[in-house]
Amino acid sequence: MSLSEPTVRQRPTAAPDTAPPRPRRRPIARRRVTTWLLTAGLTVMCLIWVYPFAWLISASLKTPLELFGKGLNLVPDEPQWENYVRAWTDGGFSTYMVNSIIVTVGSVALVILRSALAGYVLGRFDFVGRKLIIGIMVVTFFLPEGYTIIAVTQITDSMGLLNTHLGMILGLGAGGHVPALLLYAAYFRSLPKELEESAKVDGAGHFRTFFRIMLPLSMPVTATVGLLQFLTAWNAFLLPLVFTLSQPDLRPLAVGMVGFVSQNYTDHTGMAAAAVISLTPLVIVFILLQRHFVNAVAGAVKQ
Amino acid sequence: MPEVSQTAAASRTARRSDRDRWWRRMRRDWWIYLFLLPTIVGYGLYTVYPLVASWWYSFLDWPGFAQRGTFIGLENYERLISDELFWNAFTNSFIFLLIGLPLRVGLGLVLAYLLSRKAVKFRTGFRTLFFLPVVTTGAIIGMVYTLVLDSTGPVNRILTGVGILDQPIDFLGDPDTSLFAAIGVWVWKWVGITMIYWLAALQTIPQELYEAAQLDGANAWQEFRRITLPMLVPFLIIITLIDAVAAFNVFDLIQTMTAGGPTFSSEVIEIFIYRTAFETTVPQLGYASAAAVLFGLAAAVIAVVQGLGAAAARKRMVRS
Numbered sequence: 001m002s003l004s005e006p007t008v009r010q011r012p013t014a015a016p017d018t019a020p021p022r023p024r025r026r027p028i029a030r031r032r033v034t035t036w037l038l039t040a041g042l043t044v045m046c047l048i049w050v051y052p053f054a055w056l057i058s059a060s061l062k063t064p065l066e067l068f069g070k071g072l073n074l075v076p077d078e079p080q081w082e083n084y085v086r087a088w089t090d091g092g093f094s095t096y097m098v099n100s101i102i103v104t105v106g107s108v109a110l111v112i113l114r115s116a117l118a119g120y121v122l123g124r125f126d127f128v129g130r131k132l133i134i135g136i137m138v139v140t141f142f143l144p145e146g147y148t149i150i151a152v153t154q155i156t157d158s159m160g161l162l163n164t165h166l167g168m169i170l171g172l173g174a175g176g177h178v179p180a181l182l183l184y185a186a187y188f189r190s191l192p193k194e195l196e197e198s199a200k201v202d203g204a205g206h207f208r209t210f211f212r213i214m215l216p217l218s219m220p221v222t223a224t225v226g227l228l229q230f231l232t233a234w235n236a237f238l239l240p241l242v243f244t245l246s247q248p249d250l251r252p253l254a255v256g257m258v259g260f261v262s263q264n265y266t267d268h269t270g271m272a273a274a275a276v277i278s279l280t281p282l283v284i285v286f287i288l289l290q291r292h293f294v295n296a297v298a299g300a301v302k303q
Numbered sequence: 304m305p306e307v308s309q310t311a312a313a314s315r316t317a318r319r320s321d322r323d324r325w326w327r328r329m330r331r332d333w334w335i336y337l338f339l340l341p342t343i344v345g346y347g348l349y350t351v352y353p354l355v356a357s358w359w360y361s362f363l364d365w366p367g368f369a370q371r372g373t374f375i376g377l378e379n380y381e382r383l384i385s386d387e388l389f390w391n392a393f394t395n396s397f398i399f400l401l402i403g404l405p406l407r408v409g410l411g412l413v414l415a416y417l418l419s420r421k422a423v424k425f426r427t428g429f430r431t432l433f434f435l436p437v438v439t440t441g442a443i444i445g446m447v448y449t450l451v452l453d454s455t456g457p458v459n460r461i462l463t464g465v466g467i468l469d470q471p472i473d474f475l476g477d478p479d480t481s482l483f484a485a486i487g488v489w490v491w492k493w494v495g496i497t498m499i500y501w502l503a504a505l506q507t508i509p510q511e512l513y514e515a516a517q518l519d520g521a522n523a524w525q526e527f528r529r530i531t532l533p534m535l536v537p538f539l540i541i542i543t544l545i546d547a548v549a550a551f552n553v554f555d556l557i558q559t560m561t562a563g564g565p566t567f568s569s570e571v572i573e574i575f576i577y578r579t580a581f582e583t584t585v586p587q588l589g590y591a592s593a594a595a596v597l598f599g600l601a602a603a604v605i606a607v608v609q610g611l612g613a614a615a616a617r618k619r620m621v622r623s
Contacts, residue, residue: 038417039424046432049491052444052451053435059450072457072464118342121335128328133339140350142606144551146573147599150360150580150592151353157368174341175349181342206334237442237555238573242581254442258559261446268450275443286438290431293438297499 060084060272067269080269087274091264095249096256097277102165103240103252104233107173111180111229112222114173119184119221120214124191137178145238148175153242163247171239172232180225187221188214224296227289234282253278357599360592367586379593389594391567392575395482396598399571400550403486407546408539410490411497416527418498419505430502434495441492445559448488449475478568481561485569489556497546504538505531537616544609551602572598 058074059067060083066076087093122130152171153162161167191214199209215222237254244250248259260274286293336343361379365372383389414433418426436444450456452474459471474484512530521529554573557563563570563578570578572594580591 035422035424038420038422042414042417042423042429046429049436050432051457052447052491055451055457056447068455072460114341114345117338121338125332125335127332127335128325133343136351137346140354142548142602143350143354144548144573144599144602146551146554146576147357147595147602148350148353149576150588150595151356152349154356154368154588155348155352170345171349174345175353176346206338210338231438235440235442235555237440237558238577242577245581254440254555257443257446271446271450275447278443279439282438282440283435286435293434294499297496 056272056275059269060276062269064267064269083269083273084277086267086270087260087277091260091270091274092249092256093253093260093274093277096251096253099165099250099256100234100252100254100278103168103172103236104230106165106169107233108226108229110169110173111177112226115177115180115225116184116215116218116222117210119181120188120210122181123185123188124196137181140176141178143176149238149242152239156243162243163250165250168240168243168250168252171243172236173229177229180229183221183225184218187218191217223289223292227285227292228296230285231282354599357592357595360589361596363589363592365586365588365592367588372589375589379590380597382590383593383597388567388570389575392563392570392572392594393597393601395569396551396571396573396601398482399486399489399553400547402483403489404543404546404550406486406490407494407497407550408543411494411542412501412535414494414498415501415505416531419502430498433498436492437495439492441555442559444488444492445556448560452484452488475561475569476565478565481565481569485553485557485560488560489550489553492556493546493549497542500542500545501535501538504535504542507538508534537613540609540613540616544606544613547605547609548602551598 054074058076061079061081062076063080121127122134152175156162156167156171159167161170195213195217196209199213204212234252235254236252240252241255241258244255248256251259257271257274257278261271264270360372362374362376363372364375364378414429417423418430423429452458454471454473454476458474459468462468463471472480474480508531512534513526516526516530551573553571554577557569557571557574558577561569563574576591576594576598579587579594
């Protein structure tokens with residue numbers, strides 16, 4: 001596994017014509033000691049950071065007796081795969097997984113389409129009301145979720161979408177997401193003007209120009225926005241919790257876990273297995289797309 | 304008089320051509336509004352409407368979504384101000400901010416600084432592992448930590464085994480420690496993303512500055528103190544702002560670890576809102592909305608103060 005450096009545009013450095021004089025160096029032996037001390041310190045910290053995950057995986061493969069009776073050995077005597085079977089079938093995590101996938105895919109698609117469409121016109125065209133839209137978005141940028149949840153629930157209820165997948169998809173994808181929109185706007189603004197002109201010459205309308213030329217060109221932004229929304233939707237808790245209070249079989253993984261724990265309070269090994277099931281898709285996507293993660297996150301600061 | 308009627312006619316045609324131009328513009332740009340439609344509708348319903356409606360709700364006595372609320376003026380606010388549990392939650396949210404935020408921002412900077420130095424080994428590996436908790440589900444992590452930090456859990460067994468603790472501490476079940484344990488888990492989960500922010504910030508510092516400093520014989524501490532820190536001030540403000548907003552979105556971790564307990568010792572504002580709006584037999588939606596409005600105002604004040612700070616810092620940078 002490796003996490004590459006976030007790509008941040010460096011200020012242009014003038015190529016030195018003459019080699020600069022060698023900087024005075026600290027004694028090599030002392031430098032080496034500091035290096036290893038730092039590395040050792042970081043290793044200890046890293047172990048603290050990773051330990052809960054290691055413990056979780058180990059707990060998910062142990063018997064309850066092993067988990068509490070024996071010492072801190074992380075390797076189980078014999079892997080107890082039935083913990084996973086219990087969580088997956090009896091615990092209902094197969095259903096929760098399907099719900100999580102539906103809600104996540106739906107809201108990712110919604111956010112990408114909506115932000116790309118709006119970002120395209122906001123980034124490339126001047127029109128009546130443009131400043132107003134940007135102004136409203138800047139003002140509402142920092143709204144905490146705890147503030148909006150009651151009104152969002154009320155509006156979803158009045159549309160009859162409480163306790164539905166669609167309600168959750170809209171709740172997670174229809175509002176907010178100003179950063180996604182700004183990312184698209186900035187990217188589309190940087191593309192050359194000739195693109196539309198040549199498309200027009202070829203007889204393409206606005207919609208064809210957008211879907212055939214612009215959207216495919218914006219793949220790097222789409223990857224970033226999609227990834228961030230995947231995390232947001234998969235990890236969402238408050239909104240799906242409130243939206244499925246009376247409909248347990250619509251719950252995504254994070255909310256399903258709450259129900260599982262309250263019903264199987266003593267089943268710690270099954271709970272650990274359920275947690276591993278819920279986190280595995282995230283970790284797989286993270287390992288596959290690490291570089292995008294870092295760039296997506298680093299982009300937030302640069303803005 | 305012919306002159307007057309002429310100017311009147313001129314202004315009329317001018318107005319007509321203004322309206323014509325507006326119409327022409329709309330006829331040309333209609334597709335732009337079509338492109339914006341999903342965002343305008345979605346943003347209007349799910350962001351702007353809640354922003355405005357919460358104020359209205361906060362003046363209502365409203366016992367459930369199925370019923371209509373009745374207007375009661377400022378009664379909810381009067382009740383809130385004398386509600387000890389509300390102030391308890393408000394205080395806890397600020398303790399969370401005052402302790403958690405510096406820890407997260409500071410530790411993130413230390414990690415980023417160390418991991419940006421070429422001398423340190425396995426930098427990419429470290430970075431990956433510190434970032435891993437960031438991508439995980441807060442609610443699931445919260446429930447896992449109820450086991451990890453339990454008085455019979457592995458952390459207590461390690462600490463008593465090594466001899467740091469005489470007796471196991473029920474970190475999340477003891478009212479003296481629950482809030483601080485929650486802050487600790489929050490820092491553990493999120494410091495990786497702050498570290499990446501800082502790494503991006505560190506990369507904007509031109510390498511020549513360090514080369515010049517080494518030429519002058521500066522040591523590592525002097526380099527950090529005289530070059531790195533001053534160059535990072537504008538980023539400090541942005542990163543603190545982003546993380547401060549995050550410190551107000553901790554519902555998932557706290558609800559699953561302690562649900563605000565024991566005896567409200569770790570109840571933050573979001574838990575208070577959730578409890579009064581959704582978790583009771585008689586929902587008090589108006590009362591919860593009033594709490595949400597005060598909470599939103601507090602968050603806005605922090606954002607504005609930080610924004611002013613950022614502007615001031617930028618001005619200072621330009622001047623120097």
